[in-house]
Amino acid sequence: MREDVQVAERRRRVEADTASRILDVAERLVQLRGFNGFSYADVAAELSITKASLHYHFAGKAELGEALIARVEHRELEVPAGDGRAEHVEHGAQARELAGGQRVEHRLGHVAEDLAPG
Numbered sequence: 001m002r003e004d005v006q007v008a009e010r011r012r013r014v015e016a017d018t019a020s021r022i023l024d025v026a027e028r029l030v031q032l033r034g035f036n037g038f039s040y041a042d043v044a045a046e047l048s049i050t051k052a053s054l055h056y057h058f059a060g061k062a063e064l065g066e067a068l069i070a071r072v073e074h075r076e077l078e079v080p081a082g083d084g085r086a087e088h089v090e091h092g093a094q095a096r097e098l099a100g101g102q103r104v105e106h107r108l109g110h111v112a113e114d115l116a117p118g
Helices: 002-033 040-047 051-057 061-077 086-097 104-115
Strands: none
Touching (some): 002 051, 002 061
């Protein structure tokens, strides 16, 4: 029975790693092209995985976008006070306000400003 638990734990770690890698690639593509400028096929090709594998982790592109927003908001919550990035926290608050029925693409437009290098 212990081996089953270890196998299950290992599988959860691999799945979490894959989801994180998907988000890393999607985040970079949002920075470069905008949310509407890339497809699931682009992400899959960069990671050498199938689109079915992407759908296992994120049901659709909208869910992937929601996960990107959550990731950025999580980072913003970790911003220490007084480090000069308060404007990023403000953008995160705006993204949360838009959560009530707004399209992911519109919300990601605001979050993409936070993701943009600069």
